[in-house]
Amino acid sequence: MHILQPKHSKLKPKEAQELLKKYNISLSQLPKIKANDPALPQGCVPGEVIKIERKDGDNVNLYFRVVV
Numbered sequence: 001m002h003i004l005q006p007k008h009s010k011l012k013p014k015e016a017q018e019l020l021k022k023y024n025i026s027l028s029q030l031p032k033i034k035a036n037d038p039a040l041p042q043g044c045v046p047g048e049v050i051k052i053e054r055k056d057g058d059n060v061n062l063y064f065r066v067v068v
Contacts, residue, residue, distance in 0.1 A: 006054040008039050011064075016049040019064060026052065033065035 052063040
């Protein structure tokens with residue numbers, strides 16, 4: 001991983017369900033990321049939820065994507 005690339009990590013199924021419940025959304029409403037994206041961790045399969053952490057100064061912004 002490159003130093004400028006934000007950290008990508010897989011969520012456990014339980015964490016993904018809690019995320020969906022928290023925001024009252026379904027999996028299909030999350031933004032998509034392709035399974036062949038080079039930033040994804042090893043072993044990602046379609047349907048998994050990815051957490052992306054981007055640092056902005058002292059803040060860390062979280063983004064979530066579903067693998068397609």
